[in-house]
Amino acid sequence: MSxxxxxxxxxxxxxxxxxxxxxxxxxxxxxxGCQGRAExxxxxxxxxxxxxxxxxxxxxxxxHRSEPMRLIVKPFLQDVERGVFATRAPCRPNPxxxxxxxxxxxxxxxxxxxxxxxxxxxxxxxxKPFIPCFDRVDNPSGGWTEKIDEETACRRGQRSx
Amino acid sequence: MSxxxxxxxxxxxxxxxxxxxxxxxxxxxxxxGCQGRAExxxxxxxxxxxxxxxxxxxxxxxxHRSEPMRLIVKPFLQDVERGVFATRAPCRPNPxxxxxxxxxxxxxxxxxxxxxxxxxxxxxxxxKPFIPCFDRVDNPSGGWTEKIDEETACRRGQRSx
Numbered sequence: 001m002s003x004x005x006x007x008x009x010x011x012x013x014x015x016x017x018x019x020x021x022x023x024x025x026x027x028x029x030x031x032x033g034c035q036g037r038a039e040x041x042x043x044x045x046x047x048x049x050x051x052x053x054x055x056x057x058x059x060x061x062x063x064h065r066s067e068p069m070r071l072i073v074k075p076f077l078q079d080v081e082r083g084v085f086a087t088r089a090p091c092r093p094n095p096x097x098x099x100x101x102x103x104x105x106x107x108x109x110x111x112x113x114x115x116x117x118x119x120x121x122x123x124x125x126x127x128k129p130f131i132p133c134f135d136r137v138d139n140p141s142g143g144w145t146e147k148i149d150e151e152t153a154c155r156r157g158q159r160s161x
Numbered sequence: 162m163s164x165x166x167x168x169x170x171x172x173x174x175x176x177x178x179x180x181x182x183x184x185x186x187x188x189x190x191x192x193x194g195c196q197g198r199a200e201x202x203x204x205x206x207x208x209x210x211x212x213x214x215x216x217x218x219x220x221x222x223x224x225h226r227s228e229p230m231r232l233i234v235k236p237f238l239q240d241v242e243r244g245v246f247a248t249r250a251p252c253r254p255n256p257x258x259x260x261x262x263x264x265x266x267x268x269x270x271x272x273x274x275x276x277x278x279x280x281x282x283x284x285x286x287x288x289k290p291f292i293p294c295f296d297r298v299d300n301p302s303g304g305w306t307e308k309i310d311e312e313t314a315c316r317r318g319q320r321s322x
Binding site: 004005006007008009010011027028029044046047048049050051052053054055056058060062071072081082083084085086087088092093094096098100123125126127128129130131132133134135136137140141142143144145146150153 | 166167168169170171172188189190205207208209210211212213214215216217219221223232233242243244245246247248249253254255257259261284286287288289290291292293294295296297298301302303304305306307311314
């Protein structure tokens with residue numbers, strides 16, 4: 001049962017100004033001011049009721065243009081090989097992306113977003129509200145990322161320079 | 162392209178003490194002390210390298226025993242109907258769960274976890290490190306959840322009383 005293939009259908013599509021994977025910011029942190037939309041298919045629009053009270057929201061989406069799976073990768077931020085599950089690289093066994101982005105507003109089945117680090121045309125799988133009492137984390141340990149200085153992270157993260 | 166069916170295969174299975182959906186805590190916040198494991202299939206074990214420096218980690222998994230999709234739901238915390246995307250209810254169009262849990266340690270392809278709010282036997286889709294500089298959120302707006310008092314949330318969230 002648990003080993004069966006799992007099938008999903010997109011609930012909508014993400015529209016952004018990012019047309020090229022190699023120029024797309026790697027995280028919302030490096031995508032400040034990048035506006036875009038999540039266009040939910042009309043048949044799912046009822047599910048958006050009351051979402052407009054939340055910001056940020058968590059987008060789960062399919063990395064539709066990711067490279068084939070690799071288990072060992074060099075992350076964007078560092079030229080050191082890491083296990084793919086210790087990175088956010090797209091070339092994962094199941095290429096699911098997670099971005100926590102600002103919800104600016106909703107018009108019917110369209111969400112207006114800010115801080116969008118997602119390629120234009122990306123299939124959207126799910127939207128979850130960020131719920132402060134559930135999702136706030138105290139004293140996280142950031143593993144290898146704690147050794148990256150801010151200037152390097154910013155330069156490599158924006159990818160537009 | 163983006164509208165095609167998307168297929169994933171589990172990368173492992175989550176083992177917990179939660180055998181019944183109706184008694185499973187609804188979030189890690191209400192699952193403190195609930196220990197368990199993520200057993201990654203050996204063919205993906207190389208992808209775990211360096212993950213042990215991170216805690217918490219984000220688990221993405223398939224709600225394999227969720228009820229059929231409903232777009233309007235009464236969330237666990239409140240007897241008011243909400244759009245499913247404004248809740249974390251499992252009966253979503255794509256029943257993907259997200260839990261941010263403490264990583265206690267790793268033994269080869271087994272992760273030891275704490276604060277586990279996931280049913281035993283749940284198929285695991287992905288593991289992502291929680292990266293403090295990416296995932297820390299300032300000043301979130303919690304929508305309808307901000308009106309739930311802590312005692313009610315705790316009582317309803319633990320579900321074991």
